[in-house]
Amino acid sequence: MSETPTPAVPEAPGRPARSVDRSKVASFLQDNGVYVALAVLVGYNALFTNFWFTASNLKLQLVLVAPILIVALGMALVIGTEGIDLSVGATMAISASVIGQGLDAGLSVPVIIVGVLLAGMLVGAIAGTLVAFFEVQPIVATLALLVAGRGIAVLMQASTLSVSDPTLLKFGSGSWLGIQAPFWDALVPVIIVAFVVRRTVFGRRIVVIGDNVRASYLSGIPVRRTLLTVYIVSGLLAAWAGLVVTTFTSTNDPSTNGLGYELFAITAVVVGGTALSGGRVRILGTIAGALVMQVLRSTLAFHNFTDAVTQMVTAVIIIVAVLVQRKRARS
């Protein structure tokens, strides 16, 4: 959907045919491995898992994947610039706290939503400023925000509130065309981000910066501004995901909302075939990566495996995903 054109690997002359084939297989797997994995998982479930391949369950999968997908979109952009954003989970928690505080203060729903989004953009702006203007390594800057952000969220609101405002709940618990709201909440940013990455100058800049920062500076690309914007977008999307989770579960718990989401999102992006070394943003791959993780979790749950097993399998999948990518880099 939004892959950047990678230069074709020139085949060495006189190479034996077999190794060419092998490199072709490796390159196919690197580009499409995540789709193959998704197809295999869905196919397996359709054949062997009772009650899995039903319309209601498939819809549920699309709903459950939404928060991770929303966060992963921002993460894909950040990783495209050769950065990383560990602060997204904490931003989701802040989002939950802002909702709680807003409801407590009796603010109207539009005001609360604007507040949530602004809070997310603020966290992103801090990360972006540190990365772009103070040249702090992204992992350090966003790690500090991960630790501090969760603390701020809990300081803002120590206890769990149940959200009962009917208008606000529509964002997570309403439904349209038979599919619950989180799916639509994710679909809108997916379309916007995909368009931005594929069709806009800003999208090209992200990829170019991730490819070579020095060259980007030298060729007059507004590197700092672009980086700042990317982190703000990531914060915005994380705050949106926080809102979706809070209204879907109709409870806001700043101490657990979004916990570990930074790692889920990174996993979705990496499994989706985007290398952490930047220079590439694969939106469709990221969607498939998030779906693979969701379907995997559901498959294991349907077969009565515990969460412990899911975590171990996730670990193996991450390693396999980077192994496949590495083969491509070599060929």
Place this chain on the structure above:
Amino acid sequence: MTDSDTGKGLSLDDARGAGVEASLRPTTTGARIAHLLQRDGVGATVVLVLVIIFAASTVDGFGSIGNIRNVLISVSFPAIIAIGMTLVIVTGGIDLSLGSVYALAAILCTKVLDVSKGLGGNAIAGIALALGAALLIGLVQGVLIARVGLPPFIVTLAGLYGVRGLVYFVSNNGNDVYSAPQSGAFYRFGTGTVFTIGYPVVLALILYLLFHVTLSRTSFGLTAYALGGSEDASSLMGLKVRSTKIRLYVISAGLAGVAGILAAAYSQSGTPDLGRGFELNAIAAVVIGGTLLTGGAGSLIGTAAGVLLLGVVSSYINLGTDLPQAAQAVVTGAFVIVVVIVQRYLNRVQRR
């Protein structure tokens, strides 16, 4: 320290500062001060001393022997984890799996003791199993990073998930909490004292000394610095890049294992949620201690100061303010941000 006392070719400071402009000889007074502040955690130590003076003079009971003992004990477990994190970060790597490995060691240890209670509780078997598992995890990660060439961030991220999964798997999905007997060798190992100082603190101190000497005075340590400076150059110089890296990941996982065993012995229990986020706090302590995440520079003295600083701040928030413990996270994050900004400023001053 600038005029290193090793007469042979590669001086310690040259190796330590490889690839870092901060190691250039300072020329102006400002640059000299900046240079000094970045050396071996001097900056973090200065801040630590200031915070201690401030806290001791404003909060009743902060400077009491009892509180000092508490701070030291609570800091000793993350401190041991931070040793391994420093070693790995010096080479330009990172180890996100340490919190999970810590929990696994604690769980395995206490489970063996709990299950074998009727048989008298075999502490040696528990410790051996826990340490063995930790070392094995380190070896697998080290091989994937050094031999196969996968990025440390990803490999240890998988480790973070996978090992935590293993912890839950071992502990019946986290439903079981194991407890070790309140007597015997294992109990004394965790709760014994030397001159009223707890064993965990003593062990942490010994490990810091040991690894400080290893990092700054042995060829293994210097190879680690060289690796962090430039892996290609190190490899061209004939340094054992791969085996050094593998050993470092084994050591860091092993140290997390030791910390987990120690924590289990101290608290006599193992819970599956133990050590969540420890890897992040360890990274924060390392960064506060002045070690660069880009590798090639840093010291364990800085890390020790960083860990102590976080412990002291936590104690101050507990005793001296009405703030909930969440405030500690905010302070930790703020410290990290301030430190990296100050470091950048200091680097600039020196460059002039």
